Amino acid sequence: MSSVLTHCPYCALQCATTLHPVARPGAVEVRPAGRGGLCRKGWTAPDVLTVPDRLTTPLIRNAAGELVETSWDTALDFVASRIQSLQDTHGRDAVAVFGGGGLTNEKAYALGKFARVALKTANVDYNGRFCMSSAAAATNRAFGIDRGLPFPLADLGGAGAILLVGSNIAETMPPAVAQLQGARDAGGLLVVDPRLSATAGLTADDGGIHLQATPGTDLALVLALTHVVLQEGLADTAYLAERVDDPDLLIRSTASWWPERAERVTGVPAATIRRAARVLAAAAPVHGGAGAFILTGRGAEQHSKGTDTVTACINLALALGLPGRLGSGYGCITGQGNGQGGREHGQKADQLPGYRSISDPAARAHLMRVWGVEDLPGPGKSAVELINSLGQPDGPKALMVHGSNLLVSAPNLASVRERLASLELLVVTDVVPSETALLADVVFPVTQWAEEDGTMTSLEGRVLRRRTAVAPPGEVRSDLAVFAGLAERLGSKGFSTDPAEVFEELRRASAGGRADYSGITWERLDAGEELFWPVPHEGHPGTPRLFADGFPTPDGRARVVAVDHRPVADDLNAESPLYLVTGRLLQHYQSGAQTRRVPELAEAEPEVFAELHPRVAAQLGIGDGRPVRLRTARGSMVLPARVTTDVRPDTVFVPFHFGGVEAVNELTNDVLDPVSGMPEFKACAVEVTAAVLP
Ligand code: SF4
Numbered sequence: 001m002s003s004v005l006t007h008c009p010y011c012a013l014q015c016a017t018t019l020h021p022v023a024r025p026g027a028v029e030v031r032p033a034g035r036g037g038l039c040r041k042g043w044t045a046p047d048v049l050t051v052p053d054r055l056t057t058p059l060i061r062n063a064a065g066e067l068v069e070t071s072w073d074t075a076l077d078f079v080a081s082r083i084q085s086l087q088d089t090h091g092r093d094a095v096a097v098f099g100g101g102g103l104t105n106e107k108a109y110a111l112g113k114f115a116r117v118a119l120k121t122a123n124v125d126y127n128g129r130f131c132m133s134s135a136a137a138a139t140n141r142a143f144g145i146d147r148g149l150p151f152p153l154a155d156l157g158g159a160g161a162i163l164l165v166g167s168n169i170a171e172t173m174p175p176a177v178a179q180l181q182g183a184r185d186a187g188g189l190l191v192v193d194p195r196l197s198a199t200a201g202l203t204a205d206d207g208g209i210h211l212q213a214t215p216g217t218d219l220a221l222v223l224a225l226t227h228v229v230l231q232e233g234l235a236d237t238a239y240l241a242e243r244v245d246d247p248d249l250l251i252r253s254t255a256s257w258w259p260e261r262a263e264r265v266t267g268v269p270a271a272t273i274r275r276a277a278r279v280l281a282a283a284a285p286v287h288g289g290a291g292a293f294i295l296t297g298r299g300a301e302q303h304s305k306g307t308d309t310v311t312a313c314i315n316l317a318l319a320l321g322l323p324g325r326l327g328s329g330y331g332c333i334t335g336q337g338n339g340q341g342g343r344e345h346g347q348k349a350d351q352l353p354g355y356r357s358i359s360d361p362a363a364r365a366h367l368m369r370v371w372g373v374e375d376l377p378g379p380g381k382s383a384v385e386l387i388n389s390l391g392q393p394d395g396p397k398a399l400m401v402h403g404s405n406l407l408v409s410a411p412n413l414a415s416v417r418e419r420l421a422s423l424e425l426l427v428v429t430d431v432v433p434s435e436t437a438l439l440a441d442v443v444f445p446v447t448q449w450a451e452e453d454g455t456m457t458s459l460e461g462r463v464l465r466r467r468t469a470v471a472p473p474g475e476v477r478s479d480l481a482v483f484a485g486l487a488e489r490l491g492s493k494g495f496s497t498d499p500a501e502v503f504e505e506l507r508r509a510s511a512g513g514r515a516d517y518s519g520i521t522w523e524r525l526d527a528g529e530e531l532f533w534p535v536p537h538e539g540h541p542g543t544p545r546l547f548a549d550g551f552p553t554p555d556g557r558a559r560v561v562a563v564d565h566r567p568v569a570d571d572l573n574a575e576s577p578l579y580l581v582t583g584r585l586l587q588h589y590q591s592g593a594q595t596r597r598v599p600e601l602a603e604a605e606p607e608v609f610a611e612l613h614p615r616v617a618a619q620l621g622i623g624d625g626r627p628v629r630l631r632t633a634r635g636s637m638v639l640p641a642r643v644t645t646d647v648r649p650d651t652v653f654v655p656f657h658f659g660g661v662e663a664v665n666e667l668t669n670d671v672l673d674p675v676s677g678m679p680e681f682k683a684c685a686v687e688v689t690a691a692v693l694p
Helices: 039-049 072-090 105-118 133-143 153-158 174-185 198-206 218-231 239-242 247-254 259-266 270-282 307-320 361-371 383-389 414-419 481-487 499-510 522-526 599-604 615-622
Strands: 005-007 016-022 028-032 060-061 068-071 095-099 122-124 161-165 189-192 210-211 293-298 329-332 399-403 425-430 442-447 455-459 462-466 576-583 610-612 626-629 636-643 649-656 669-672 684-690
Touching: 005 462, 016 039, 028 218, 039 599, 060 072, 068 442, 072 095, 072 399, 072 425, 072 499, 095 105, 095 270, 095 462, 095 626, 105 122, 105 210, 105 499, 122 383, 122 684, 133 307, 133 329, 133 649, 153 174, 161 174, 161 218, 161 270, 174 189, 174 198, 189 198, 189 455, 210 270, 210 293, 218 247, 218 259, 218 307, 218 576, 239 307, 247 307, 247 610, 270 293, 270 499, 293 307, 307 329, 361 442, 361 499, 383 414, 383 669, 455 499, 462 522, 499 522, 610 615, 610 626, 615 636
Parallel strands: 095 122, 095 399, 161 189, 161 293, 189 210, 293 329, 399 425, 425 442, 576 649, 610 636
Antiparallel strands: 005 016, 016 028, 060 068, 060 442, 455 462, 576 684, 610 649, 626 636, 626 684
């Protein structure tokens, strides 16, 4: 086979790569192919294709409780008969489906259709709830649409200032750092992070500003930045008058957030807040600047007030007249590889393909026509609500998990483990025996990036082709084969295993929706066209930039939502006086199921650790590398300390990529954002003590 042009399996940057065959079966070499670049994860991605414990045959749990090999037919027959029996006894909603933001668009679409058409269950949601759901909720209510970046990533390159709120792109998507260069050269890189992350560290070299706020106070900080912009006459008043529905509400909602008040809440000096606001404003078009962007990441979003924090960022962007202006804007740095596409095609409990609301009668009627059904279930429960209902008297008795490793990535893992164990049937599809797969009754081995065709949608809404470079090993098949095989056994027709056919159907299903793919064809993508949705017909060139002529709201104006600061849900107290913050490392991706198996990455970051400030370490008598015990209201764990001034004295940082006894989500709080359903991963109260390793 000759070289194949495709994209990296990991993050939402979706760097272009060429894969070259090598002599070893199933193996390839990777090279960068233009757009993006490759970070260490991308360079080593081929190793995941040939990991020693790759799943290659279906597994089923036997009477002795062991997972043993079986055939596809036996596994599919067993799952179909258990689903039938459970639904006959307990009703359609007795079966739930959980998807993932790394699935291709075709798999994500087929998953939602399978749940609603073959299973007829309302219980479907996905791990994007843990990712960017707060930004999605905030942009939908402000702009009437959610596309992570409503402009090409390359637009960032010319900006004079960029405010990054809770995003560590220097570690999560290193090639994107090149797009910060214009702002860095102008001294306009502004980073909000309680930790001196690799990205925050860039500010030191270039005269930028690191706003090292107390965890859980980003919202107060952004309200104060907006207050300064409005009070110092730096706002774009013409833009506010023409393009925003209620400028007075925006002004009133920030009036009491003078910087000295914000300093008391955030710990960021008032003078620094004023300076940051002025730097950002100076780059805005209204002041003749080169352009300004405000970008949020998980640090802002993974809170019980994440939607409101993003809303505050949007309000600041509106005050400065940024959204819809060439070279300026607000955007969300989506994380998962198909985090954008994964939220457009119907995996979400409240959503149908084309990014339509499941509560909209017209949207339901359209999908019923496309799918040839008389009714649709839903809306259902959001991810954590769904997990918490598993095995309960009126909750689902069976769960199918696709592309998600819940036993690492969900909050409050003791509760998740208990809920999964209470199920009568757990089915997992995966590439490797992940922590969640090892708990399953049936495991289906499925294809991964270089073994499959399909489409992915980058964080900018750019639709890209994924192409097959190597044959999958053993009995491995696509998730599409799981949906088609089960649907057939359950008496439901219309489920294809051909990704091109599924994409054709997805195009029809999305037609007329907010994420309209109807003008995107396999042929256009293969001819090298770079198509940003919406693409409403085949002659349409795509839409790289949104909002130039207005917002897709009833009156064409952006909607202001008044928001205010509120504390972290967990109470800090004498016993648990510090904040626990979780986050990401350069070497690992999401739950680490793939990257922990790549030798080079595992050697570089082999185990979990806790970053502690030297002052805390000294008070507790903990040396660098020594064991500490972290305890929260959910659980406790022992892990080695890294003593560093990179964290605030009131903060402990732990990466979340590790499983088993190293999984920090044993400690995190599953309290939810009331709008988005996002759990509060990013801040909870923790007790830290010296410990002895077991
Ligand atoms: Fe590019 Fe992200 Fe892959 Fe790194 S992980 S190579 S930044 S797509």
